[in-house]
Amino acid sequence: MTIALPRTRRSASEQQDRLKSVLIMILRIVLCFVFGLPLVFLIVASFKPDTQIFADLGSWAAFLPVGELSLDNYIGVFERVPFAQFMMNSVLISVATVALGIVVNSMAAFALSRVQFRGQKLILGIVLATLIVPFETLALPLLWWCNQLPYFGIDGFSQGWLDTYEVQIIPFIANAFSIYLFYQYFDSIPKELDDAATVDGAGWFRIYRSIVMPLAGPAVATVAILTFLPAWNSYLWPLMVVQSEELRPAMVGIDYFKQLSVSWGQLMAYASMITVPILVLFIAFQRAFINSIASSGVKG
Amino acid sequence: MPSDPVRGVRTIDASEELVKSGLIKKLATVGLAAALALTAAACSKGGTTPGTQAAGGPVELSMWTHNAGNKGELGAIESIVTEFNASQTKYQVKVQAFPQDSYNQSVVAAAAAKKLPCILDIDQPNVANWAWAGYLAPMEGMDDVLSKYLPSTVAKWNGKTYAYGYYDVSLAMVTRKSILKKYDIREPSIDQPWTGDEFMAALEKVKASGDFDYPADFATGWTGEWWPYGYSPQLQSFGADLINRSDYKSAEGVLNSDKAVAWATWFQKLAKDKLIPKKSSADPALDFVNGKSAFLWNGSWTAISTREKFGDDVLFAPPPDFGNGPKVGGGSWTWGISTNCGDAAGAAEYMKFAAADKYVAKVAKDTNNIPTTDAAAAQVPGFEPGGANDIFRQFSKKYTTMRPETPGYPFIATEFAKVSQDILAGADPKSALDQAVKNIDANQAANNYFQ
Numbered sequence: 001m002t003i004a005l006p007r008t009r010r011s012a013s014e015q016q017d018r019l020k021s022v023l024i025m026i027l028r029i030v031l032c033f034v035f036g037l038p039l040v041f042l043i044v045a046s047f048k049p050d051t052q053i054f055a056d057l058g059s060w061a062a063f064l065p066v067g068e069l070s071l072d073n074y075i076g077v078f079e080r081v082p083f084a085q086f087m088m089n090s091v092l093i094s095v096a097t098v099a100l101g102i103v104v105n106s107m108a109a110f111a112l113s114r115v116q117f118r119g120q121k122l123i124l125g126i127v128l129a130t131l132i133v134p135f136e137t138l139a140l141p142l143l144w145w146c147n148q149l150p151y152f153g154i155d156g157f158s159q160g161w162l163d164t165y166e167v168q169i170i171p172f173i174a175n176a177f178s179i180y181l182f183y184q185y186f187d188s189i190p191k192e193l194d195d196a197a198t199v200d201g202a203g204w205f206r207i208y209r210s211i212v213m214p215l216a217g218p219a220v221a222t223v224a225i226l227t228f229l230p231a232w233n234s235y236l237w238p239l240m241v242v243q244s245e246e247l248r249p250a251m252v253g254i255d256y257f258k259q260l261s262v263s264w265g266q267l268m269a270y271a272s273m274i275t276v277p278i279l280v281l282f283i284a285f286q287r288a289f290i291n292s293i294a295s296s297g298v299k300g
Numbered sequence: 301m302p303s304d305p306v307r308g309v310r311t312i313d314a315s316e317e318l319v320k321s322g323l324i325k326k327l328a329t330v331g332l333a334a335a336l337a338l339t340a341a342a343c344s345k346g347g348t349t350p351g352t353q354a355a356g357g358p359v360e361l362s363m364w365t366h367n368a369g370n371k372g373e374l375g376a377i378e379s380i381v382t383e384f385n386a387s388q389t390k391y392q393v394k395v396q397a398f399p400q401d402s403y404n405q406s407v408v409a410a411a412a413a414k415k416l417p418c419i420l421d422i423d424q425p426n427v428a429n430w431a432w433a434g435y436l437a438p439m440e441g442m443d444d445v446l447s448k449y450l451p452s453t454v455a456k457w458n459g460k461t462y463a464y465g466y467y468d469v470s471l472a473m474v475t476r477k478s479i480l481k482k483y484d485i486r487e488p489s490i491d492q493p494w495t496g497d498e499f500m501a502a503l504e505k506v507k508a509s510g511d512f513d514y515p516a517d518f519a520t521g522w523t524g525e526w527w528p529y530g531y532s533p534q535l536q537s538f539g540a541d542l543i544n545r546s547d548y549k550s551a552e553g554v555l556n557s558d559k560a561v562a563w564a565t566w567f568q569k570l571a572k573d574k575l576i577p578k579k580s581s582a583d584p585a586l587d588f589v590n591g592k593s594a595f596l597w598n599g600s601w602t603a604i605s606t607r608e609k610f611g612d613d614v615l616f617a618p619p620p621d622f623g624n625g626p627k628v629g630g631g632s633w634t635w636g637i638s639t640n641c642g643d644a645a646g647a648a649e650y651m652k653f654a655a656a657d658k659y660v661a662k663v664a665k666d667t668n669n670i671p672t673t674d675a676a677a678a679q680v681p682g683f684e685p686g687g688a689n690d691i692f693r694q695f696s697k698k699y700t701t702m703r704p705e706t707p708g709y710p711f712i713a714t715e716f717a718k719v720s721q722d723i724l725a726g727a728d729p730k731s732a733l734d735q736a737v738k739n740i741d742a743n744q745a746a747n748n749y750f751q
Contacts, residue, residue: 162410245397264583
């Protein structure tokens with residue numbers, strides 16, 4: 001049954017809806033500007049000489065490609081830092097941390113979620129408790145540990161991980177938040193699937209690999225994003241543990257431009273070069289990422 | 301198939317989309333490749349103890365410098381190292397460059413792990429603290445050579461020399477002769493600097509014209525060591541100081557004296573009366589070059605960019621005299637030997653080799669900084685007596701007051717920066733300074749006065 005609204009009431013309600021849409025649109029545009037303008041400034045400034053960057057500050061010219069534009073800053077970046085090396089290091093460190101993190105954390109979460117053993121909840125509680133400890137407070141003890149630990153490589157045994165790739169990756173593979181995300185997601189997968197697989201002769205690893213993980217796509221994607229970003233943006237830790245230039249990640253390279261007189265244009269160019277590829281990657285996969293984050297229950 | 305219960309339409313599940321896009325497989329493949337590459341790369345790298353000798357070969361002496369990204373100074377240091385390595389067969393110095401902005405963090409972390417190199421450069425005000433902390437070994441047998449250096453470039457603590465530097469920098473009040481002429485302001489000289497009153501009158505005159513965003517820019521947007529380096533000389537020119545230098549134990553009656561309060565009141569007034577920006581932009585020298593300010597409280601490092609824009613019109617005026625004489629800070633980057641060095645004799649040999657005038661001249665020339673010796677100054681165009689940059693050397697010789705050479709300095713510097721920022725933001729000068737003194741004295745006592 002439909003109820004016919006009086007014409008005036010309907011048009012008033014339509015008008016209200018339209019007004020609401022317009023206001024929402026305006027709000028979105030404003031938000032777009034708020035979040036987008038710094039990025040626009042970064043890219044535009046990367047083509048300007050230092051004096052012009054500062055002369056344009058305080059006016060809209062700062063966001064517009066006007067004045068003396070050139071690729072000089074980009075050329076300067078390549079002269080000042082080993083850019084390809086830094087990028088390769090960052091990609092290697094981030095991808096390895098993500099890939100190994102997915103395997104290790106999902107296995108830990110699987111054990112906590114599916115395998116019954118004494119002290120399961122206690123272990124989960126301890127894992128979650130580590131979330132409240134900020135990295136800065138752990139940095140020095142972690143440095144000490146990393147300096148004491150043995151390592152077996154092609155060259156044989158060595159002590160101390162400092163100034164290596166592994167010290168930038170291994171401490172960040174196990175991650176309490178990732179374990180929690182996987183745990184939460186695995187808990188929502190019906191346990192009857194495990195029972196059915198067990199009847200068919202599957203062991204725990206088979207259930208993990210063939211039943212649970214293929215259903216955990218959203219959790220995998222969420223963990224991948226949430227692990228990749230801090231690994232890519234890592235700054236303090238590499239400063240502390242890496243001395244060789246050939247092992248430094250891209251984020252530390254920003255400091256190369258901060259001498260007594262800062263090369264602002266080159267700094268902007270470098271920041272653009274290390275930010276834009278990640279941004280493009282996220283834009284390309286944004287739908288999958290948003291869906292995965294929405295369905296894995298991570299908000300905000 | 302999952303469906304949206306609200307809209308009643310089928311939606312593509314994220315996992316389906318991921319499977320469809322092959323993201324998981326791609327991730328796994330790339331991850332595996334990265335992990336393999338990691339294994340290969342990680343295995344090829346091994347740490348070395350500084351000052352160790354490969355079988356039959358020369359002893360390798362590791363050297364750290366803050367100059368990554370700074371082609372001029374890094375190139376000069378590398379050329380000295382190349383000459384040293386070629387001059388003998390016993391030692392090989394290997395340079396490792398770090399970015400300046402994060403250099404101290406890297407050194408402190410390495411010290412915590414006992415992985416300091418043999419030779420390292422140190423920002424002069426940190427030398428006493430690092431010597432006290434056991435990072436640095438005293439240098440011996442160099443007194444004759446270092447007696448020719450500017451005192452501000454030789455870092456001492458407890459009667460021992462721990463580091464020397466090739467150059468110093470100097471603060472200056474940068475302005476333009478044409479501005480002084482236009483506003484009928486006297487051109488100051490080393491013998492007759494502006495008095496505090498003269499300087500304030502000049503700022504008021506320029507402010508009244510409305511020709512500039514601000515009459516002066518004191519680089520208040522900078523952070524960290526700039527605050528004690530840039531503003532404690534003004535505090536000292538008022539007759540106060542950061543700590544009582546008779547025993548370096550307390551700041552009581554010095555940093556909160558009447559003269560210190562007078563400095564704080566003056567400093568606050570500058571911002572309150574809009575004579576300087578409360579927070580400058582990130583690059584005040586560029587703002588000066590762009591004509592946004594008439595006076596710039598900065599240093600010798602601005603000489604190139606300001607001369608490029610204004611030529612001979614630019615004037616590097618001495619700091620104003622607020623009653624106790626014009627003052628500038630002293631000390632820049634210096635070189636020392638770590639206690640972690642496996643071959644201290646080799647490191648000392650390098651330090652002696654590298655202290656020659658020709659190397660001082662080389663580094664000073666490539667960095668456009670003040671050469672530490674007279675002989676080197678004569679070799680660096682611009683810094684020779686009467687040269688365009690000689691003025692900075694004269695400022696350095698005549699006006700330098702060293703930042704307190706005590707292990708407590710890093711804490712004092714942080715407290716001074718904090719209290720100066722509070723004062724600029726409007727805090728009551730006397731109570732803010734009292735609090736700073738209380739904090740400094742508590743830190744001194746907690747560390748047993750760094751005995």
